[in-house]
Amino acid sequence: MRFNTSFLERNIFFALLISLVFAFTVAPFLEERGLASQLLNVFLVILLVFSIIIVSDTKISLFIAILLGAPMLISNAAFLLYAKEEFSVFVASTSALFFGYIIVMLLKKIFASRIIDINIILGAVCVYFLIGVVWALLYALVGAYVPGSYDFVGENISQADMNNFVYYSIVTLTTLGYGDITPLSASAKALAAMEALVGQVYLTVIIARLVGLHMQQKT
Numbered sequence: 001m002r003f004n005t006s007f008l009e010r011n012i013f014f015a016l017l018i019s020l021v022f023a024f025t026v027a028p029f030l031e032e033r034g035l036a037s038q039l040l041n042v043f044l045v046i047l048l049v050f051s052i053i054i055v056s057d058t059k060i061s062l063f064i065a066i067l068l069g070a071p072m073l074i075s076n077a078a079f080l081l082y083a084k085e086e087f088s089v090f091v092a093s094t095s096a097l098f099f100g101y102i103i104v105m106l107l108k109k110i111f112a113s114r115i116i117d118i119n120i121i122l123g124a125v126c127v128y129f130l131i132g133v134v135w136a137l138l139y140a141l142v143g144a145y146v147p148g149s150y151d152f153v154g155e156n157i158s159q160a161d162m163n164n165f166v167y168y169s170i171v172t173l174t175t176l177g178y179g180d181i182t183p184l185s186a187s188a189k190a191l192a193a194m195e196a197l198v199g200q201v202y203l204t205v206i207i208a209r210l211v212g213l214h215m216q217q218k219t
Helices: 006-029 036-055 059-082 089-112 118-145 162-173 186-218
Strands: 150-152 181-183
Touching: 006 036, 006 118, 006 162, 036 059, 036 089, 059 089, 089 118, 089 186, 118 162, 118 186, 162 181, 162 186, 181 186
Parallel strands: none
Antiparallel strands: 150 181
């Protein structure tokens, strides 16, 4: 089974990127109305659908994507259905596994491409956003299993504060380091250091790869 229509080929990375941008920008503005967590999970489901379409080049990749995506979809549906205040640990773990696989498959597509077009560039941008998503989910898991791992303006952050973890992940990924959220436990510190390193190495390696191939095409 292969999703190979010209429309999908031209627009699927753009659709994925728009979903990621909305997940990062729209959900926090609805936090005061109590809809942020629910909306974030809606976007996670949308990302799941687009991601499966993107990586479904072969039956094996499609099977693995569905195998990893199904638990994520079920856990997100249960979370939305019961509207619990706590961010489910199962949601975080299944989502992290699924998006980790998507990152690997997207990178495979990017490095295997001989022609650098807007689709490949958007795919590379999507990977950068997804790195932030995966690390936010990992931060949530650390916050759930190791209480007191983070300090936010003098208060401990629980596993329910997913929007705070997304914000913290992006700040760490871009190495801004505002200092309003501080990792306290050893695992939280290790994750933060690793994300900052991965973010910088990714930008350097991917940009160098894309620029090199672009120049090669010109000559």
